[in-house]
Amino acid sequence: MTVIERIEELEEKLAKTPKNKGTETDLAKIKTQISLLKSQQELRKTKKSGISAYGYSLRKKGDATCVLIGNPSVGKSTLLNKLTNAHSETADYEFTTLFAIQGMLKYEGARIQVIDLPGILEGAASGTGRGKEVLSAARNANLMLIVCDIKKPQSRDIIADELSKVGIVLNKSPPEISIRKTIKNGIIVKSTVKQKLTRKTIAEILRVHKLVNAEIILFDTVDVEQINDAILGNKTYAGAISVFNKIDTVSMEEYLIAKKKILENAVDPENYVFVSAQKENLEELKSLIFSRLNLMAIYTKKTNKKPDMENPLILKQGGTILDACMKIHKDFAAKTAFAKVWGSSRYEGQKLSLKYKLHHKDIIELCF
Ligand SMILES: Nc1nc2c(ncn2[C@@H]2O[C@H](COP(=O)(O)OP(=O)(O)OP(=O)(O)O)[C@@H](O)[C@H]2O)c(=O)[nH]1
Ligand SMILES: [Mg+2]
Structure with a gap:
C-alpha cells in the first residue's frame, strides 16, 4: 500500500467514525496518523524534486x-x-x-x-x-x-x-506548548488552562508520534492539529x-x-x-x-549632550535596557550599572535598572 493510499484509507475511516466524547481518543489518533504520514510524504517529495528556494531566497539583512x-x-x-x-x-x-x-x-x-x-x-x-x-x-x-x-x-x-x-x-501566535522527552514515567500531561481534550487523548497523540516517556505542558487550550504541529514543527x-x-x-x-x-x-x-x-x-x-514588525527605536544620549535622533538602536518590542546595551556591544552590558530614561519613565531622566522594559522612542543615557 502506498503512503497516499494509506492516507486515503485513514481519511475514510475518520469520516466514518462518529464524533462524540466516546470516540475522541480514536479520532485524535487517526488525525495524528494522517498528519504524520502527510508530513513524511511532504519531506519525501521535497527531497525527490530537489525543491529549494534557490534564486528566490536571499540572505537576511537589516533589522x-x-x-x-x-x-x-x-x-x-x-x-x-x-x-x-x-x-x-x-x-x-x-x-x-x-x-x-x-x-x-x-x-x-x-x-x-x-x-x-x-x-x-x-x-x-x-x-x-x-x-x-x-x-x-x-x-x-x-x-x-x-x-x-x-x-x-x-x-x-x-x-x-x-x-x-x-x-x-x-x-x-503559536499556541504555547512545551514538550520534553524524559527517561521514565511514561507520558505526563500538564496544563495550566482548561482543555477540551482529555489527558488520555493527549497522551495517545504523543504515543502515535512514538513518544514513550515525555512531559507535555499546555499553556493554551489546544486542538489535535496544534499538538501535532508542535511535535512536527511544521508551521x-x-x-x-x-x-x-x-x-x-x-x-x-x-x-x-x-x-x-x-x-x-x-x-x-x-x-x-x-x-x-x-x-x-x-x-x-x-x-x-x-x-x-514589532520594532521600536531607542535614542541614546551622552551625559550633558543632546540625544542622537538620527541613529537610534532598533530593538524588538518588549526589549530592555540590557538589550539596548547588547545592541551597542556585548561588553557594554557588563559595564553598565543603570540608565537614565526619558519617555516612558515615570519622570524625566529616571534612573532605571537594566531589566526595565523600554518603549518606542524612549531616550536613554547609559551610566557606568
Ligand atoms: N495605475 C497603476 N498602475 C500600477 C500601479 N502599480 C503598478 N502598476 C503597473 O502595473 C504593472 C505591473 O506592475 P509590476 O510592479 O511589474 O507588477 P509585479 O507584481 O511586480 O508583476 P510580476 O513581477 O510580473 O509578478 C506595471 O505596468 C506597473 O506600472 C498602481 O498603483 N497604479
Ligand atoms: Mg515584479
Missing part, C-alpha cells in the same frame, strides 16, 4: 525582513521601488520578475529588508509554476506583504490560502499585511464601495491598506510595516 507576495502584475515590483532604494523591473505583462530582488526600507531609523518575489498563481502550493519555491522563500520573512489589485480583491484570500497550504500561519508563524494596490485605476465611488466590501469581509481589517504604488506616497504602509 527585519518582509516579502512582497501576490499574483503577477499586481504591482509588487513597483511597490518595492517606491518603498526602497531598489530598482526592480516593472512592466505591464505577467511574470516580469523572475528572481528575488531586494531593497532596504529606512523608516524611523530602522533598516527593513524588503524582498520582491515573482508572482504566484492559485495552486502554487501544489507546484503550479515555480510557486512552491517562491512560497518557500517567503517562509524566512518576518512579515508578508500580500499584494493584490483593488479590482481583484479575491486574490488576497487565494494567496493567504496558498501560504497556509505550505504551513505559513498568518497573524496568529511557520508570520505577520501579514494585505495591500490593495492600484486604487488610482478606479473612480472615487468605485473605490469607496470596494473598500467597504473588502473591510466587511476581512478577519483582521486593521492589517489592510489601500494604496496606489504609482501615484501615492506610502507613509501609511511604511508605518504599518514598522509597527507589525
Whole structure:
C-alpha cells in the first residue's frame, strides 16, 4: 500500500467514525496518523524534486525582513521601488520578475529588508509554476506583504490560502506548548488552562508520534492539529499585511464601495491598506510595516549632550535596557550599572535598572 493510499484509507475511516466524547481518543489518533504520514510524504517529495528556494531566497539583512507576495502584475515590483532604494523591473505583462530582488526600507531609523518575489498563481502550493519555491522563500520573512489589485480583491484570500497550504500561519501566535522527552514515567500531561481534550487523548497523540516517556505542558487550550504541529514543527508563524494596490485605476465611488466590501469581509481589517504604488506616497504602509514588525527605536544620549535622533538602536518590542546595551556591544552590558530614561519613565531622566522594559522612542543615557 502506498503512503497516499494509506492516507486515503485513514481519511475514510475518520469520516466514518462518529464524533462524540466516546470516540475522541480514536479520532485524535487517526488525525495524528494522517498528519504524520502527510508530513513524511511532504519531506519525501521535497527531497525527490530537489525543491529549494534557490534564486528566490536571499540572505537576511537589516533589522527585519518582509516579502512582497501576490499574483503577477499586481504591482509588487513597483511597490518595492517606491518603498526602497531598489530598482526592480516593472512592466505591464505577467511574470516580469523572475528572481528575488531586494531593497532596504529606512523608516524611523530602522533598516527593513524588503524582498520582491515573482508572482504566484492559485495552486502554487501544489507546484503550479515555480510557486512552491517562491512560497518557500517567503517562509524566512518576518512579515508578508500580500499584494493584490483593488479590482481583484479575491486574490488576497487565494494567496493567504496558498501560504497556509505550505504551513505559513498568518497573524496568529503559536499556541504555547512545551514538550520534553524524559527517561521514565511514561507520558505526563500538564496544563495550566482548561482543555477540551482529555489527558488520555493527549497522551495517545504523543504515543502515535512514538513518544514513550515525555512531559507535555499546555499553556493554551489546544486542538489535535496544534499538538501535532508542535511535535512536527511544521508551521511557520508570520505577520501579514494585505495591500490593495492600484486604487488610482478606479473612480472615487468605485473605490469607496470596494473598500467597504473588502473591510466587511476581512478577519483582521486593521492589517489592510489601500494604496496606489504609482501615484501615492506610502507613509501609511511604511508605518504599518514598522509597527507589525514589532520594532521600536531607542535614542541614546551622552551625559550633558543632546540625544542622537538620527541613529537610534532598533530593538524588538518588549526589549530592555540590557538589550539596548547588547545592541551597542556585548561588553557594554557588563559595564553598565543603570540608565537614565526619558519617555516612558515615570519622570524625566529616571534612573532605571537594566531589566526595565523600554518603549518606542524612549531616550536613554547609559551610566557606568
Ligand atoms: N495605475 C497603476 N498602475 C500600477 C500601479 N502599480 C503598478 N502598476 C503597473 O502595473 C504593472 C505591473 O506592475 P509590476 O510592479 O511589474 O507588477 P509585479 O507584481 O511586480 O508583476 P510580476 O513581477 O510580473 O509578478 C506595471 O505596468 C506597473 O506600472 C498602481 O498603483 N497604479
Ligand atoms: Mg515584479
